[in-house]
Amino acid sequence: MRHVPATDIVAQRDTASPRQLCSLAPLPAEAIARLHSDGQRDNLLHRTRRGGPMMDDR
Incomplete structure (x- = not known):
């Protein structure tokens, strides 16, 4: 996996x-999807x- 700066x-x-965020960050897809909704975030x-x-x- 390539390193991606946090910025x-x-x-x-x-x-x-x-899905695009999953390709940037080594986080589970479910976690990304949950955080992506504005209310949750x-x-x-x-x-x-x-x-x-x-x-x-x-």
């Missing part, structure tokens, strides 16, 4: 299809900003 992945994240970013994806929101 390339970030630059293409919002416009690339999940925004939710993940919001939770990560508050202290990590495992943080309980209660």
Whole structure:
């Protein structure tokens, strides 16, 4: 697998299809597809900003 700089992945994240992202990043296809939907991605970013994806929101 060829190395792809993280900046390339970030630059293409919002416009690339999940399949195209899979060719850039060594992540499972299901994970890419889940993150690609805007609601999921925004939710993940919001939770990560508050202290990590495992943080309980209660």
